[in-house]
Amino acid sequence: MIKKYLKLWKLLAILSAGSILSNRIDFVSYLFGKFIRFGFFFAFILAIFAHSNSLAGYGKYEVIFFFLTFNIVDTLGQLFFRGIYDFRNEVRLGNFDYTISKPVNALFFSLSRAVDLIDFIFLIPIVLIAIYVGFQIGHATIYNIFAYIILLFFGLFVILGIHIISAALIVWKTEAENAIWLYRESMTIGRFPPEIFSPKIKFLFTYFMPIIIIISIPAKAFLNMLNPVWILISFLYASLFLGFSVLIWRRGLRHYSSASS
């Protein structure tokens, strides 16, 4: 079963890469656009530290590390689940009929059909910069690095859950295209340390739109600022959230009214 889906994912990734590379102007523009977006925010953080010594008690490299973690997680989400951005059109035009008639999981196929090569290329320098910044911070232990990677995985499960809920909303109410964009905008909360927010906002973005669990908790684990109990909370939250999202998807699917038939 897992082997079959890995093979399918690989095939979809190859097809998607071929499609991206055949549109060279778009390819270069999107890649360059992503670097511009990254570069400007990076410059903004540097500008902040040109005028101030700390942000909410964090030093320059620590704030940069939060920003890099945001970029890594956000890019991974787009790399693996890019298909969601075209899902509304699939449902609206009735093409989703062909997806559900395929002998594969419709949700897996819909989310994975557009593996983004541009995000993969963008991710390489970001990870390298994160490693460099990690060395500059200097005090991370093997335990911190291990906890960081594990928590990133939990974060990815939550992201998958958010994508599944967005897909369910689109099936349910075709106009809900902006649900995924609401998630993307919420992710920007993770660009900065959570301590800058008020307790109410922190609560909201920890449990309702769990950006702090997705980004800030892993980053804090790396910075050795995390109470280990958060590893358990993150694991439980990710498991429950993913399970809940699958339930929503199944319920949403019952509302699917094929547009083409």
Place this chain on the structure above:
Amino acid sequence: MKKYWTVFKMSWARELEYRFNFFLWRLRSFIGMTLLYFVWFSLTLKGKFAGFTEAELFTYVFGANILRSIIFGSQTRNIAEEINNGWFSRYLLMPINHFWFEFFRELAQRTLNFISSIFEVGIFILIAKPNFILEKNFSSLTFFFFSIILALFLYYLLSYLVSLVAFWSREAMGPRFLFEWLLEFSSGAYFPLSVFSEFLFFTLMSLPFAYLLYFPLSIYLEKMHNSELINFFALELIWIFVIAFITKYIWSKGLKRFTGEGI
């Protein structure tokens, strides 16, 4: 003029058709504003930041949110798509000027976003009760409104011009993505451009993007001397004329290349 008013009304009705999507769209904007508010709140706890007081920075965040809604639009995105799929042909048969047709179509979207953004900022102020500046100086307000009108045209010209790439290439969305991010940052949508070094600041001020948000907001916050004001207004007008000229030229060249796919 009556036909463009009809275009405005139709576009208005269309925008209101998808209310749930519109609500989610505006919620995005609210989250963005919240993030920036807290960033500036943290940075001004110890006093001024980069020459800005807390009230000035909060006013900048709220002002940027409101101005973005009226100056930035997304309707012109569809132009490239319509050129590529051939739908554009129908406009050539209509007794309209395509430039103004799209302008009024987008104006409805901008007006709706503008009303919503005022409402959002109002709610935010009621909840967070932040310090902010309510400008009362008549001459500053006059220059501010004048700069908004110019910014509105400047953005539309730039946006329209980028969409015309579709006459030459089917790959118009990538350049559009690049343009939008360049514009978001260089316009000062996230932070005042003066937080950057002097060299970067003057480089950005020599480009057209800074006149979309940073310039009007600097006028509102009285951060510009009279001599700077005159120079920057002159530069903005030059940019508008240059881009209008290029747009007209590209339009006429592009139209000759249009193949009317799908007819």
